[in-house]
Amino acid sequence: MKSSSVFSPHSSFAWSIYHLNVFVLIAMGVILLLVSGLVLYASWRFRAIGGEGTPKPNFGNLRLELMYTILPAMLLAAIMVFTVRTMQSSDPPQGAHPDDVEVVGHQWWWEFRYPQAGFVTANEVHIPVDTPMLFGLGAADVIHDFWVPELGRKEDMIPGTHGRIWLAADRANTYSGACAEFCGVEHAWMRIRVIAQSKQEYASWLHQQQQTPALPASGEAAAGLNLFQQLSCANCHTIRGTGTSGTIGPDLTHLASRETLAAGRLNNTPDQLYLWLQQPDIYKPGSHMPNLHLTDMQLHSIVAYLETLR
Amino acid sequence: MTSSEFFGNKTRLAVLLFLASEGIFFAFLITGYVFYHGAVKNGPDAHNSLDVLKTGIYTIILLSSSATIYMAERALKRKQKGFSFWMGITVVCGLVFLFGEMREYMRLLQQNVTISRNLFGSTYYTVTGFHAAHVTIGIILMGILLLLSFRGGIKEKDHIGVEVISYYWHFVDVVWVAVFSVIYLWSTR
Amino acid sequence: MSEISVLPQPMHDLEVEESRAGLLRWAASVDHKQIALMYMMASIVFFVFGGVEALLMRLQLAIPNNAFLSPETYDQLFTLHGTTMIFLVTVPVLLGFGTYIVPLMIGARDMAFPRLNALGFWLFLFGGFLLYFSILAGNAPDMGWFSYAPLSEKSYSSLGGVDYWALGILAIGIGTVSTAINLIATVATLRVPGMTLRRLPLFAWMSAVNSFLIIFAMPAINAAAAMLFIDRNLHARFFTPDAGGSPVLWQHFFWNFGHPEVYIMILPAFGIISEVIPVFSRKAIFGYGFVAASTVAIGLLSFGVWAHHMFAVGLGHPMDIFFAAGSALIAIPTGIKIFNWIVTMWGGTIHFTTAMLFAVAFLIEFTIGGLSGVIFAVVPIDWQLTDTYFLVAHIHYVLFGGTMFGILSGVYYWFPKFTGKMLSEKLGKWNFWLTVIGFNATFFIQHVLGAEGMPRRVWTYPDLPHWYWMNMLSTVGAFVLGFAFLVLFWNIWRSRKMGEYAGDNPWSAWTLEWATSSPPPIYNFAEVPPVHGRRPIWDLENPEHTDAKQGGRS
Numbered sequence A: 001m002k003s004s005s006v007f008s009p010h011s012s013f014a015w016s017i018y019h020l021n022v023f024v025l026i027a028m029g030v031i032l033l034l035v036s037g038l039v040l041y042a043s044w045r046f047r048a049i050g051g052e053g054t055p056k057p058n059f060g061n062l063r064l065e066l067m068y069t070i071l072p073a074m075l076l077a078a079i080m081v082f083t084v085r086t087m088q089s090s091d092p093p094q095g096a097h098p099d100d101v102e103v104v105g106h107q108w109w110w111e112f113r114y115p116q117a118g119f120v121t122a123n124e125v126h127i128p129v130d131t132p133m134l135f136g137l138g139a140a141d142v143i144h145d146f147w148v149p150e151l152g153r154k155e156d157m158i159p160g161t162h163g164r165i166w167l168a169a170d171r172a173n174t175y176s177g178a179c180a181e182f183c184g185v186e187h188a189w190m191r192i193r194v195i196a197q198s199k200q201e202y203a204s205w206l207h208q209q210q211q212t213p214a215l216p217a218s219g220e221a222a223a224g225l226n227l228f229q230q231l232s233c234a235n236c237h238t239i240r241g242t243g244t245s246g247t248i249g250p251d252l253t254h255l256a257s258r259e260t261l262a263a264g265r266l267n268n269t270p271d272q273l274y275l276w277l278q279q280p281d282i283y284k285p286g287s288h289m290p291n292l293h294l295t296d297m298q299l300h301s302i303v304a305y306l307e308t309l310r
Numbered sequence B: 001m002t003s004s005e006f007f008g009n010k011t012r013l014a015v016l017l018f019l020a021s022e023g024i025f026f027a028f029l030i031t032g033y034v035f036y037h038g039a040v041k042n043g044p045d046a047h048n049s050l051d052v053l054k055t056g057i058y059t060i061i062l063l064s065s066s067a068t069i070y071m072a073e074r075a076l077k078r079k080q081k082g083f084s085f086w087m088g089i090t091v092v093c094g095l096v097f098l099f100g101e102m103r104e105y106m107r108l109l110q111q112n113v114t115i116s117r118n119l120f121g122s123t124y125y126t127v128t129g130f131h132a133a134h135v136t137i138g139i140i141l142m143g144i145l146l147l148l149s150f151r152g153g154i155k156e157k158d159h160i161g162v163e164v165i166s167y168y169w170h171f172v173d174v175v176w177v178a179v180f181s182v183i184y185l186w187s188t189r
Numbered sequence C: 001m002s003e004i005s006v007l008p009q010p011m012h013d014l015e016v017e018e019s020r021a022g023l024l025r026w027a028a029s030v031d032h033k034q035i036a037l038m039y040m041m042a043s044i045v046f047f048v049f050g051g052v053e054a055l056l057m058r059l060q061l062a063i064p065n066n067a068f069l070s071p072e073t074y075d076q077l078f079t080l081h082g083t084t085m086i087f088l089v090t091v092p093v094l095l096g097f098g099t100y101i102v103p104l105m106i107g108a109r110d111m112a113f114p115r116l117n118a119l120g121f122w123l124f125l126f127g128g129f130l131l132y133f134s135i136l137a138g139n140a141p142d143m144g145w146f147s148y149a150p151l152s153e154k155s156y157s158s159l160g161g162v163d164y165w166a167l168g169i170l171a172i173g174i175g176t177v178s179t180a181i182n183l184i185a186t187v188a189t190l191r192v193p194g195m196t197l198r199r200l201p202l203f204a205w206m207s208a209v210n211s212f213l214i215i216f217a218m219p220a221i222n223a224a225a226a227m228l229f230i231d232r233n234l235h236a237r238f239f240t241p242d243a244g245g246s247p248v249l250w251q252h253f254f255w256n257f258g259h260p261e262v263y264i265m266i267l268p269a270f271g272i273i274s275e276v277i278p279v280f281s282r283k284a285i286f287g288y289g290f291v292a293a294s295t296v297a298i299g300l301l302s303f304g305v306w307a308h309h310m311f312a313v314g315l316g317h318p319m320d321i322f323f324a325a326g327s328a329l330i331a332i333p334t335g336i337k338i339f340n341w342i343v344t345m346w347g348g349t350i351h352f353t354t355a356m357l358f359a360v361a362f363l364i365e366f367t368i369g370g371l372s373g374v375i376f377a378v379v380p381i382d383w384q385l386t387d388t389y390f391l392v393a394h395i396h397y398v399l400f401g402g403t404m405f406g407i408l409s410g411v412y413y414w415f416p417k418f419t420g421k422m423l424s425e426k427l428g429k430w431n432f433w434l435t436v437i438g439f440n441a442t443f444f445i446q447h448v449l450g451a452e453g454m455p456r457r458v459w460t461y462p463d464l465p466h467w468y469w470m471n472m473l474s475t476v477g478a479f480v481l482g483f484a485f486l487v488l489f490w491n492i493w494r495s496r497k498m499g500e501y502a503g504d505n506p507w508s509a510w511t512l513e514w515a516t517s518s519p520p521p522i523y524n525f526a527e528v529p530p531v532h533g534r535r536p537i538w539d540l541e542n543p544e545h546t547d548a549k550q551g552g553r554s
């Protein structure tokens, strides 16, 4: 799995926070060294070894006290100036820029809408490299929080409100993020993948996602499609072109083009897809995807069908 | 009395601190109301549901009870007669106010304005309900004073007890002034 | 003792209590010392609950993809752990120290309102029972200690856990306020003649300021909890977004309480440190005025910084900057205290008793926590690190490295006064070193974990680079820490019976609680020494070198 450290920034936004972070950490480190140095030195130097009389009292020294009132104040003022500047560079104004991606947090998965291209996907979001993208943030149920440490700030997704943050990546890569506001039972398995691609690859991905997958005509996959439409799957899921329009669960139109399942819980291989459909309650206990107690045959058919959704 | 003598009485000090805490409690409830003021776009709200005039009259009655309790306290301090009389009037004023508020509630409930109807209902009943509970407690406290005085038990030395109960009652009145201004007088859209 | 002062009289008859026996005598007690001990004992019990909850969490987190606990159980554990440690451990144990020590320090016979004192304790205990009763009722609260709406609303938490939480908090809140009022009234009206406010011991100062914070902060959560309860049970709409309610309003209300609350948990600990460091350095406190005044400054500032818990909400840059600046300001008065304590040690003759060891460790551990607080006040860094294990590290460095180290110092310092027996210094040293090692092993690494992207409140986690060993280290540390507390409990249990006799003033300390027997008689003092300065016992014992003669202002 990928790292997700704030110390490996991969966008101008994350870089500017990184610089501030390093500066503040060094400043705090110096203060810590100073304080602990003084404490340890005093502890050693003035430890009782017997024989000394009563120490001379010292009731106060205004000059000294003012010094350690004013010096920290100056340091803090400097930090605050740096803070305000970094707020602007890491979270620049959004103006009237339209949202490039709409993110909707659900208990416990992510819906990603591409309003310009006109399709919906889930849990994995693709962006072109070196192109700041404006992410609109909303929530369908409780508060979630969108956070990809290497790419920039996080922001809460509060139901009834619409937040916006910039995200960018300076290298084609997969970046790992997570929901950062406790949102209930499976908050732990609400992970994000941001896949940054070269502009061409991104364009072809967009193109592919806009297509409606062909319906399988015969064989296992066709049986799977049938099951999908007849079982309750269709109540919760949408697969374009099949007449299904559920919105409780993720859009599955191009499920097979994703790398993971259930917000990072499993890898998207036929085997693991099988396991997920068989026992979602074991792999993600508490998840709103029910265990439908499908038979082995049903499972094989559905997996075969879902695997066609490239 | 100097201020250090004034606050040097532990009972008085404690009750004033308690009322400060209570005041902040109400400040938050009222903030909740103000925050949602105008949030209801259609449906019952302060503008189209409340009876400002009638409640205004009950408000005057409640406020005048601040004066009557002051009279009661003064009578006690000066060792004059009239403590029970003025205290009795105060209790009656409180009861009348509660009665008025109950009528307002009944009227609203008949129009199906409930605490769960919308944000106006939620905030309105919460603020006024907590206030009414405080009025009720005040009436009970004063009722006890009244009973004690009928049995001849209240002397000038009990003055501090009466004094802090009167603080409480003034406090309840002041809170109502805030509530009435914010909810009733600020009900135009 | 030539001068005998007339004591301000508390108004209850002391003979009544002595006739009752055993448990009932405790239950019916209105003596401040007994009530204080009940506060402390109840907190210890709750601390064991909260600690075992923490150990279970750490076991679950020891390895990635662990299934030792179900997610539901884990969520209940951290909610109970946070709520317990804050409302049922730190605050009451500090109030316990306050109700025991403050009346003694100011030469009073009891609190101003002994019965109210008992009421405060029993309300707190009742609130604690309500919270824990939820487990028996089959659904402990599981939405986190700050209970964010709408997760805490009926639609997402349909079982009764949140209701127990809300009612428990209300009961605790009212009880805490009544004790705070009592402490202020005590300090304000029952000081022995001669004890002016400028001679008031710093622990009493800080307990009083702390009480003001309680009185002004608690109503916010009481109002919010009442609204939440009304939402859940009468279907009101305060915090439900689908009906126009605002989840952000809950956050404002909660943190209006929540931020002052964190200082409510540290100020009395500052007070303990301000007593312990001078006594074991054999020097009067340096800069009494600055230490007392900075406490007031912290108290005032603490009401203006609440939205630093909401930087990730997106309130807009101007709001964020305002609250960031306020938060940074608090570092200044806090720093003054730290430096004044260090200067107090400077040039002293330092006796490293266990109490002093904890106090000295406090200086370093709390500074780490305070500095990570300042890091959070730097808004963009908060945008990165909020709600990660970096935050878990911050709160434990301030709450454990600060408050708990202060409490432990206080336990070793005042135990002789409470019981008449000394705690074993040998076990104390074990206790201390195990605590320091266990504590830092558990929590220091969590700074790194947070920076490496691990969110808080996750019941399990994927095997990302380094996460495994860092979590494992933290779990091991937690068990070392647990063991340190076993040593402490054993030390208390053993010394209570077999400890050396303490005598009135085993540390040669200078404040009035040491001028009476250990434990003090029910009436506290047969006679109170005269108070002419901040260190009455010093003045009494060194008539040639009283503080006044040595140039101390008072």
Ligand code: HEA
Binding pocket: A031, A035, A071, A072, A073, A075, A076, C262, C263, C265, C266, C308, C309, C310, C327, C328, C330, C331, C332, C334, C335, C336, C338, C366, C367, C368, C369, C370, C371, C372, C373, C374, C376, C377, C378, C382, C385, C386, C387, C391, C394, C395, C398, C399, C402, C403
């Ligand atoms: C004992 C409790 C306690 C104390 C004392 C503090 C002290 C401070 N805290 Fe902390 N805090 C908590 C308990 C506490 N905190 C808790 C429980 C939470 C989390 C709640 C939750 O989400 O669950 C929290 C969260 C929290 C946040 C929100 C983080 C987030 O959710 O994203 C912030 C942000 O600003 C913050 C800041 C501070 C600051 C600036 C201080 C300052 O007061 C620190 C001041 C002290 C020092 C700085 C050290 C000594 C000073 C010097 C040696 C002088 C020189 C120093 C400088 C010049 C910098 N705290």
Ligand code: HEA
Binding pocket: C047, C048, C050, C051, C052, C054, C055, C057, C058, C078, C079, C081, C082, C083, C085, C086, C089, C090, C144, C145, C146, C392, C395, C396, C399, C400, C403, C404, C442, C456, C457, C458, C459, C478, C479, C480, C481, C482, C483, C485, C486
């Ligand atoms: C004063 C407050 C306080 C204290 C003392 C502690 C003490 C400890 N805390 Fe706590 N903690 C909080 C306040 C506190 N905590 C708060 C407010 C939260 C946030 C909650 C939330 O998110 O809602 C939190 C959250 C929190 C988390 C994050 C959970 C999450 O986000 O998923 C973790 C994880 O490691 C943790 C661990 C610990 C540990 C290991 C201890 C240890 O120090 C405990 C040591 C004590 C004991 C171990 C018990 C005593 C000993 C015995 C009973 C003997 C038996 C021992 C053995 C068998 C070894 N705490």
Ligand code: CUA
Binding pocket: A105, A106, A108, A143, A144, A145, A179, A180, A181, A182, A183, A184, A187, A188, A190
């Ligand atoms: Cu979604 Cu946490």
Ligand SMILES: [Cu+2]
Binding pocket: C258, C259, C262, C305, C306, C308, C309
């Ligand atoms: Cu805070």
